[in-house]
Amino acid sequence: xxxxxxxxxxxxxxxxxxxxxxxxxxxxxxxxxxxxxxxxxxxxxxxxxxxxxxxxxxxxxxxxxxxxxxxxxxxxxxxxxxxxxxxxxxxxxxxxxxxxxxxxxxxxxxxxxxxxxxxxxxxxxxxxxxxxxxxxxxxxxxxxxxxxxxxxxxxxxxxxxxxxxxxxxxxxxxxxxxxxxxxxxxxxxxxxxxxxxxxxxxxxxxxxxxxxxxxxxxxxxxxxxxxxxxxxxxxxxxxxxxxxxxxxxxxxxxxxxxxxxxxxxx
Numbered sequence: 001x002x003x004x005x006x007x008x009x010x011x012x013x014x015x016x017x018x019x020x021x022x023x024x025x026x027x028x029x030x031x032x033x034x035x036x037x038x039x040x041x042x043x044x045x046x047x048x049x050x051x052x053x054x055x056x057x058x059x060x061x062x063x064x065x066x067x068x069x070x071x072x073x074x075x076x077x078x079x080x081x082x083x084x085x086x087x088x089x090x091x092x093x094x095x096x097x098x099x100x101x102x103x104x105x106x107x108x109x110x111x112x113x114x115x116x117x118x119x120x121x122x123x124x125x126x127x128x129x130x131x132x133x134x135x136x137x138x139x140x141x142x143x144x145x146x147x148x149x150x151x152x153x154x155x156x157x158x159x160x161x162x163x164x165x166x167x168x169x170x171x172x173x174x175x176x177x178x179x180x181x182x183x184x185x186x187x188x189x190x191x192x193x194x195x196x197x198x199x200x201x202x203x204x205x206x207x208x209x210x211x212x213x214x215x216x217x218x219x220x221x222x223x224x225x226x227x228x229x230x231x232x233x234x235x236x237x238x239x240x241x242x243x244x245x246x247x248x249x250x251x252x253x254x255x256x257x258x259x260x261x262x263x264x265x266x
Contacts, residue, residue: 002255003234004033004076005095005150005191005225010048010056011037013229017059021067023231032234033074033256034060035095038083042103047080057089074256079144081136093256095191096146098154101132111158118164126165130155131175138179141187147261148223149183149190151206152176157196167208176211180218188221189254189261192245195227198236205241209248216249223254223261242266 006020007013015023017034024032036056040047048056057075064073074092079085081098099108105121107114107129122128133155140146153176156167165172192212196202207215215222222245226236245253245266252263 001027001029001235001238002031003029003226003228004035004074004093004148004223004256005078005193005227006032006034007036007229008034010052012046015231017063020228020231021063021071021073024234025071027234029071029235031072031074031256033076033093035076035078038077038079040080040082053086072258078150079146081140081143083144085145093147094145095148095150096140096144097150098133098136098140101129101136105129105132107133107155108157114158115164127169127171130165130172134175134179138182141183146187147189149187151193151195151227152190153207153211156208157200157202177214180215184218184220190215190220190222191225192222192241193225193227194236194241198226198233209244212245212248221254222250
């Protein structure tokens with residue numbers, strides 16, 4: 001019972017960091033990691049300012065000490081492809097994510113806006129959109145220094161019933177698998193993210209079941225996260241995700257400990 005993808009009022013979460021700790025304790029978590037959105041120069045609304053980043057780091061480190069006898073707290077960051085890297089802050093881990101295929105093309109701002117972006121930037125060709133998105137995803141380790149690859153196929157967030165595009169289309173599959181192959185050369189740990197299952201009723205986590213099976217074949221490693229923006233979502237459907245991972249062929253998952261990432265049998 002550990003969640004390393006956790007957001008707070010610093011950006012778009014509904015609770016303070018301490019309130020999220022209280023919620024995690026109520027869920028029976030032995031540890032909790034915070035991963036607030038790193039600064040993105042062109043998206044101040046959904047990222048911390050550089051000044052707020054230092055406040056965030058100071059608060060989480062203080063909460064580590066305050067709750068050390070009840071729960072282990074980790075200081076993390078969700079660093080976007082377009083986020084600058086601070087060299088004077090030491091994080092316990094980095095989640096590397098892509099929310100924009102380019103600064104004008106957000107994949108995470110509502111179904112209608114995503115459709116409009118496809119029309120405006122890609123002449124309605126969602127497969128060109130996917131190719132651009134996964135080209136950025138493929139460079140997550142180099143651009144972010146990621147320890148964990150965040151919501152690998154985020155572009156599918158609003159693609160209910162293949163309303164926008166076919167996730168089995170050869171162009172989409174080729175783009176996704178090419179990104180996976182390139183990522184695994186330098187970062188092999190992918191989060192299994194239930195955030196959109198909680199918030200939108202998405203039927204599958206990120207990555208999709210098809211991509212998880214491909215990841216398992218290629219020797220990839222996984223860590224479960226709930227991408228929590230409120231207390232109720234912490235560790236959402238974790239037991240179900242363990243069963244899903246087993247069905248995909250995984251025997252172990254990762255957890256973060258004070259000594260680094262460790263294998264836990266599923």
